Amino acid sequence: xxxxxxxxxxxxxxxxxxxxxxxxxxxxxxxxxxxxxxxxxxxxxxxxxxxxxxxxxxxxxxxxxxxxxxxxxxxxxxxxxxxxxxxxxxxxxxxxxxxx
Amino acid sequence: xxxxxxxxxxxxxxxxxxxxxxxxxxxxxxxxxxxxxxxxxxxxxxxxxxxxxxxxxxxxxxxxxxxxxxxxxxxxxxxxxxxxxxxxxxxxxxxxxxxxxxxxxxxxxxxxxxxxxxxxxxxxxxxxxxxxxxxxxxxxxxx
Numbered sequence: 001x002x003x004x005x006x007x008x009x010x011x012x013x014x015x016x017x018x019x020x021x022x023x024x025x026x027x028x029x030x031x032x033x034x035x036x037x038x039x040x041x042x043x044x045x046x047x048x049x050x051x052x053x054x055x056x057x058x059x060x061x062x063x064x065x066x067x068x069x070x071x072x073x074x075x076x077x078x079x080x081x082x083x084x085x086x087x088x089x090x091x092x093x094x095x096x097x098x099x100x
Numbered sequence: 101x102x103x104x105x106x107x108x109x110x111x112x113x114x115x116x117x118x119x120x121x122x123x124x125x126x127x128x129x130x131x132x133x134x135x136x137x138x139x140x141x142x143x144x145x146x147x148x149x150x151x152x153x154x155x156x157x158x159x160x161x162x163x164x165x166x167x168x169x170x171x172x173x174x175x176x177x178x179x180x181x182x183x184x185x186x187x188x189x190x191x192x193x194x195x196x197x198x199x200x201x202x203x204x205x206x207x208x209x210x211x212x213x214x215x216x217x218x219x220x221x222x223x224x225x226x227x228x229x230x231x232x233x234x235x236x237x238x239x240x241x242x243x
Contacts, residue, residue, distance in 0.1 A: 071132050071172040072124055075116045078168055080160045085111045085148045090202040 102134050103235060104178065104212040106221035107141040107204065111148070114164055122237035126220065136176045136217060140207045142169070180207055183214045191230055201226055 034040045035052040043049040053061070105113065112123035119125065127135065145165055152158040170177075180188075188203075188210035201209075209232055212219040218233040227234050 068132055070128065071113065071135070072116050072127055074172055075114055075164075075168060078164070080115060080157070080164060082154070082157045084115050084117065085145070085152075085161065087107060087111070087144055088147055088151055090204060 101130075102136060102215070102217045103130065103220050104136045104138060104208065104215070104217040105141065106208055106219060107138075107144045108222060109220045109237070110137050110141045110145070114145070114169065123220070126235065126237035132172070133176070135173075136178055136215075137169075137173050138178050138208045138211045139180060140204050140211070142177065144204055145169075178211045178215065180211065184210045187214045194230060196229065 031040045031042065031052055036054050039057065040052040041049055042052065109123045112121055113127060117124050119128075142165070145161075149158055149161045149165060152161065178184075184207070188207050191206045191210055191213075192203075209219065209227055209230060211217075213230070213232050218235045219227060220235045220237065221227065222236055222238045
């Protein structure tokens, strides 16, 4: 027995879903465009969040996570003002000691 | 490959100097684990800090000495052990080179030699005569 399709029953949800997809696509497009400029944070109501970043930024983060902070950057993060530290003048070497 | 910083090179890193400085540019080409310092240079650092007149500056450098330096060089500050002391004596006895140089300098040279490290320094002529592999970032930069 072939049943008649209940198009009316399915039409409403499909129409609603289509509207949501269109809206979601627009939102996603906005997020992607924004992420190419700077990281985009998307939070859920319960506070959980994801951050969308550009591929370049992601690879840079990976490199940093795998590697270490260069000691130059570490020292620069705690920069010291003033002139470079200088060694004090050192006295001339002593004459070689003799064994007696 | 491992590198031992001469005191001047260590000071340039600790400041740190601008990115265009030869020592900084050289450091960017190697990993932290490859870079060592000597307790002799730490002694020279203490001496240089003691000469600073501005209290705020002295305090900042003391933080560098007690906190940042050990963090950055964790386990990579070479002590002057028996082998190094013996080699220092050999270098000092080399009248054509070692006997003319201050003790601080020859101790760092001995540390590099006994450990098989390349020495990062600007003063190359004496060192090369003593069979120490030299990395001179200044010469590389054409300075």
